[in-house]
Amino acid sequence: xxxxxxxxxxxxxxxxxxxxxxxxxxxxxxxxxxxxxxxxxxxxxxxxxxxxxxxxxxxxxxxxxxxxxxxxxxxxxxxxxxxxxxxxxxxxxxxxxxxxxxxxxxxxxxxxxxxxxxxxxxxxxxxxxxxxxxxxxxxxxxxxxxxxxxxxxxxxxxxxxxxxxxxxxxxxxxxxxxxxxxxxxxxxxxxxxxxxxxxxxxxxxxxxxxxxxxxxxxxxxxxxxxxxxxxxxxxxxxxxxxxxxxxxxxxxxxxxxxxxxxx
Amino acid sequence: xxxxxxxxxxxxxxxxxxxxxxxxxxxxxxxxxxxxxxxxxxxxxxxxxxxxxxxxxxxxxxxxxxxxxxxxxxxxxxxxxxx
Numbered sequence: 001x002x003x004x005x006x007x008x009x010x011x012x013x014x015x016x017x018x019x020x021x022x023x024x025x026x027x028x029x030x031x032x033x034x035x036x037x038x039x040x041x042x043x044x045x046x047x048x049x050x051x052x053x054x055x056x057x058x059x060x061x062x063x064x065x066x067x068x069x070x071x072x073x074x075x076x077x078x079x080x081x082x083x084x085x086x087x088x089x090x091x092x093x094x095x096x097x098x099x100x101x102x103x104x105x106x107x108x109x110x111x112x113x114x115x116x117x118x119x120x121x122x123x124x125x126x127x128x129x130x131x132x133x134x135x136x137x138x139x140x141x142x143x144x145x146x147x148x149x150x151x152x153x154x155x156x157x158x159x160x161x162x163x164x165x166x167x168x169x170x171x172x173x174x175x176x177x178x179x180x181x182x183x184x185x186x187x188x189x190x191x192x193x194x195x196x197x198x199x200x201x202x203x204x205x206x207x208x209x210x211x212x213x214x215x216x217x218x219x220x221x222x223x224x225x226x227x228x229x230x231x232x233x234x235x236x237x238x239x240x241x242x243x244x245x246x247x248x249x250x251x252x253x254x255x256x257x258x259x260x261x262x263x
Numbered sequence: 264x265x266x267x268x269x270x271x272x273x274x275x276x277x278x279x280x281x282x283x284x285x286x287x288x289x290x291x292x293x294x295x296x297x298x299x300x301x302x303x304x305x306x307x308x309x310x311x312x313x314x315x316x317x318x319x320x321x322x323x324x325x326x327x328x329x330x331x332x333x334x335x336x337x338x339x340x341x342x343x344x345x346x
Contacts, residue, residue, distance in 0.1 A: 016297065016337075017337065019299050020297070020299050020302075020333060020334065020337075022299075023299035023302050023303065024299075024302060024330045024333075024334075027302050027303075027305075027306045027323070027326050027330065028323075028326075030306065030310075031306075031309070031322055031323045031326065034310070035315075035322060038315075039315045041310065042310045042311070042313075042315070045307070045310040045311055046310075046311060049278055049311055052278055053278065053279075056278075056279065126278070126311070126312075127279075129281045129282065130277070130278065130279065130280065130281065130282060130312070131282065131308075131311070131312035132282040132308070132312070132325065133312050133313055133314070133318045135312045135313075135314065137311070137312075164314040164315070164316075165314055165315045172312070172314060174314055179318075180318075180319055
């Protein structure tokens with residue numbers, strides 16, 4: 001005969017199972033409904049989350065600008081660091097000017113499309129490391145003329161992703177190196193290869209062993225010629241006919257604040 | 264009370280923190296309570312971040328994993344607690 005304690009435990013356990021069953025069914029039903037409605041529920045969810053992200057961004061900016069958490073010593077250290085950073089940036093700026101001029105003439109020679117008419121800049125709402133799927137959300141949607149499939153560029157024209165789905169005020173960007181995503185890329189002048197995304201701004205590709213490649217070489221998006229990454233490491237073995245290249249986006253995805261969406 | 268705090272922390276980390284932190288909090292909820300909150304958090308992550316075409320053609324991968332883990336954890340917890 002069951003004791004009262006055992007009876008209560010069983011009842012509690014049955015209640016828990018009932019709740020679990022209800023929530024599991026609701027979860028599956030929500031996704032089914034979202035699929036039937038063409039993504040309206042997730043679009044609504046993103047709009048709601050956009051409000052939370054916006055509020056958090058303004059709160060963190062207010063706290064930073066108030067200097068509430070800055071001690072005097074910390075500020076002095078920051079001052080020294082910033083001065084040396086200014087000096088190195090000034091020299092980099094000079095080098096950059098020379099490189100830009102060279103790049104300009106090379107682009108004219110290669111007839112790469114320079115201008116992107118209608119491109120717009122949007123702020124990044126969610127960080128890419130928050131999503132396990134290599135996606136992030138921007139604050140531009142169909143109301144701003146954003147369309148699915150558009151290229152998403154960071155500073156320097158580096159291609160970091162494409163628009164995957166568009167809501168009214170927000171859009172989901174799928175990064176170029178999202179896990180299990182494959183894109184056709186070009187290494188050097190003529191070597192084509194398929195890049196497999198590994199997440200976190202990293203990708204991998206294989207090229208024939210006799211292809212000349214060095215660490216630091218740029219990898220380009222085959223369709224449009226934009227830079228998508230740089231070769232970070234090369235793994236070659238005499239027994240293999242191919243060598244494996246690990247590539248990485250030159251953009252710090254975590255610190256990304258703004259992106260440009262090309263039409 | 265702890266369960267509620269963990270649930271709210273998981274929602275906040277789904278929005279602001281790296282995914283591994285959200286995963287740890289959800290796993291804690293599953294292990295300690297076999298809580299349905301883990302399914303809700305996974306649903307939020309999938310609604311926010313999964314492309315419409317799905318991840319590896321699965322429309323709700325985190326939600327499916329959460330549902331499986333929660334249901335598996337019930338008999339395991341029962342056995343562990345009664346042993």
